[in-house]
Amino acid sequence: MAKVVVVGVETNISDWIEKYIPKEQLMLVSTEEAFNGAIDGQLNEEISAVICGTEFSEISANEIAQSLRMLNGSLEIYFVSSKQEKFDTTQLGKDGIKTCFLFPLDEDRMAEELVRIRSKTTGERLFQTVCFADLAPGETLDFDIFLYMPANKKYLKLVKKENSLSSSQYQRMTVNNRQKAHVLLSDVSKFYDFTAKHLLSVNSDSKISETEKREQLKKSVRVLLTDLFSASEDLATLSGRRSTMANAKQIVRKFIEKSGQVDIKNAINAQVGEQNNGDAHLTNLSVYASLFSLALGIGEPGNMAIAGLVHDLGKDLLPTQIKHKFPENMTSSELLEYEKHPHESVQALKRLNVPLTDDIIKAVSQHHERIDGSGFPMKLSGRYISGEGQILGIADQFDHLTSTVEGRRTFSPLEALERIEQTGKFDGGYIKDLKDLFIDKEENSEGSQDIQQTAATHKEVIDVESSKKEPKAS
């Protein structure tokens, strides 16, 4: 079996790579001596890809790439590092690096690439579970849709790409009023694109009434959020939940692309890098703020996603002793400094010299304001706090209450929203609308009988071993 060679890569990153590429497929070259030996021996193994890093003091990634390409000019060579200062993508590209990843910022992109490499090397066809937020019979998709048959561990191609979805096929996909299916890993990006495009086009459709629009979008967001917090077996584990969050993240990323805010995101990434994007809270908040915005029609989803990512930029400027303290433990002078951070976050954004939209500025500057005037930094109250500020503030509290933290109870989405409602610090109308997104789940069993019947009427069945299901998402 062809190997993936990992040369001079930081230990934490190469440990992470092992989640995607099985050990027997990996060749770790972790010392310069070993690399020189490999060059001398001309690397006798068949190699499918090389991942190189910056851990060798005497041999740069440029040199690794150049010398390996001398042995095999068609090698796919990737570069990964967590050190921004060593990230000269132009020169790396000239020296033969196909793609560069800054870790953990580019973790998702790199994970997709690793799965592609693994799939190409082993010939496995890998799938990902997806939940369609808004699908109807008659739609045509540009990717195949599969159902999984647990009884005989096979994937059944239900709908071929570019074919119209029939009513019966639609019914086969419907479980608990949601359309769930599997897509090939190589098609996942098309699924995210389809979902984001669909949701945004409904959001901007002037031909339907506002009420109808809200109802349709609430239904779609309900599907996405319910999937995220589902108690079903495959999602109850942390890896299952992470996988669905990864799906939601990618859909929200498409919102950002389609809203034209990529420049802000890139500017933020360049400035803050791993601090900003390695934080799960910021990512969760980006997803919740964006989906809440879509469901309630407040702000623009792509902009609210950005606001979620950047709302605490100002905290990075706080002195270290304050930065890592909970507000309840701060002295009064420390609290005064801390309460400036929403304003400082906006100032930090303005220094990026990218066009900022009103909804981003409002959301970031007001996410700690409360309708009873008890918030900060401006002690605004009631209607003076924008919807964007409230949505981001609610999303912030929501994530804290629903996240798993050692030593503290994790609340369900409804419980979290009820607790937030009880504080009286946010508009009750918004909370009611958000609670609506989590009510009305119907507990039906999976239609495995239907799937078996479907298998009898469809010829194309892909036989996959049960151990080769979707890889764990990070």
Added chain:
Amino acid sequence: MFASTTKVLIVDDMSTMRKLVLKACNQLGLVNVEQAEDGVKAWEKIAASPEPFGLIISDWNMPNCTGIDLLKRVRSTANTKDTPFVLLTAERDTAQVKEAVEAGVDNYIVKPFNQETFAEKIGTVFQKRFGKTG
């Protein structure tokens, strides 16, 4: 082709690349090979060598003194100006090629290259200089 006794100088700041070019030279029968890690150290070797180098193979991008600067120095010095000189580069830039030709390079090899390409390029240099094949 160059005689096996030809004195060759390989210049590259990357040790693994020097190793690979050395191997390529050895496969052509060129065994009298020295190495330098940049243009400055290369010139020190050239100046100090009791017998002249018969072939210089140099990388373009190096710290302290690039391959093109080394070439220009070699071509402007009386007792080295006719030394066959080959440049190696990772880039395929026409402006760069023009600069190298104007500076008097004998040939230009783009990395990565295989043994076949290396043999062909070095053979061409020999033929151009000495009017003989093989």
